[in-house]
Amino acid sequence: MGFFLETLLGGLMAGMLYSLVALGFVLIFKASGVFNFAQGAMVLFGALAMARFAEWIPGWTGVENKVVVNVAAFVVAGAIMFVVAWLVEALVLRHLVNQGEATLLMATLGIAYFLEGAGQTLFGSNIYSIDIGMPKDPVIAFDKVFEGGILINKEDLIAALIAAALVLLLSVFFQKTSTGRALRAVADDHQAAQSIGIPLSRIWVIVWCVAGVVALVAGMIWGSKLGVQFSLATVALRALPVLILGGLTSVPGAIIGGLIIGVGEKLSEVYIGPMVGGGIEIWFAYVLALGFLLIRPQGLFGEKIIDRV
Template sequence: MGPFLETLFGGLMAGMLYSLIALGFVLIFKASGVFNFAQGAMVLFAALAMARFSEWIGKGTGLESKLLVNLLAFAATMVLMVGVAWAIERYVLGKLVNQEGITLLMATLGITYVLEGLGQIVFGSDIYKIDVGMPKDPIFLFESTFQGGILISQEDLYAALIAAALVAALAAFFQYTGTGRALRAVADDHQAAQSIGIPLRRIWVIVWSVAGFAALVAGIIWGSKLGVQFSLTQVALKALPVVILGGLTSVPGAIIGGLLIGVGEKLSEAYIGPMLGGGIEIWFAYVMALGFLLVRPQGLFGEKIIDRV
């Protein structure tokens, strides 16, 4: 029972991180109808900025407090991500209002390569480390219940708790605040929202800024775990099966989908992997998403689209 619970907890912790990235996809899609293929690049760009700002601020100011340096770097990176959100709305989305979905998708693909190239030019292409002080030593839990206890990574546990808190905060923001209600109105009908005085462009800047904030936190967590490198974009793309599973328009779906994907890939790797030679964790999420596309394309909590002619 102990090994099973270790695997289960590991899957839940990984799933919360997937949910955090998936929220960026869902928020932007709900507010603008754009499937943001650039979310992975935003995670990478934010992580690169955070790592380099921490280094530059530490050297430039001589501050010895790592916490203060990280806070200043976080603030500077968030300002940068808001600037990126403004630029995307001003120079890309603002020019493509009411265009076809495929046009907007191609625009986000272009944003992906721009952010990756800009990140490499401005911040460099080396592997950087983000140290936010999360403990890395594993701990044993429930030693009195299970023989030997359950081994849990403290870093994964703290990361999952941070991701869970942020996911809950974003869900509450979207559901209960005036800005969140305006975002939902824009998602339902752009023209109707504009007709009652909701400024579409300001809403788009806000939602891309919120997605940038989620990308920044995800980038810090993954950068702390894996180092800041260009493979982070591949990690972020693991959120694609999550939004397919949960539904492109559902915030709760992003949470449930992330947990299901995280648990599913860990358990399949642990119990089915040895029979198939391993490697299931790499492709399990995509096969699961393909199955849902065949059976329930809108996902578990997505809205079923009915075209009337």
């Protein structure tokens, strides 16, 4: 029982990190109605900015305190993500208002390649590390309840708590604020939202800024765990099954979908993997998502679209 709970807890913590990446996709889709292929590049760009400024700031200022340096690097990297968001709206999205979904999709693909190239030019292409002080050593918990206790990775636990706090904050933002309601209106119909006085350009800047901060936090956490390298951009692919399960338009769906995928991967790796030769955690989530598409294509919390003809 203890081993099962340990595996389950590990899956839940991994699922929260998947949810954090999936949130970026949901935010952009809710505002523009298009799937943002640039989300993985944004995660990479934010992680690169955070890692490099954490290296440069001590040399510029003489400050050696790790907490101060990390906070300063995060603020500078966040400001850069805000500038990127403003440039995306001013140079790309503003000129594509009311264009087809395919046009917007290709635009985000172009943004992804640009951010990857710009990141390599500005910050370099080596493998960098992000040390935000998260403990690496595991801890044994509930040793008096279960024989041998439950092994908990403290780094994963802290990362999951950070992701959960951000997810909760964004959920409140979308449900309880006028800006969040305006974002939902824009996602439903650009022209109708403009006709009632919602400034489309301002909404897009806000949502790209929020998505940029989410990407920065995701890049910071994943970079701390895996190192900052250009393969980090592919972490967004791990969020695709989450989006299929939860629905592209739902923040709660991103949370539930991430938890399902995280738990499913861990349990399948431990209990099914030995029977099929291993490697199941690589493809299990995609097979699960494919099967789910056949039953409920819009996802658990996605909106069913009905067109009258």
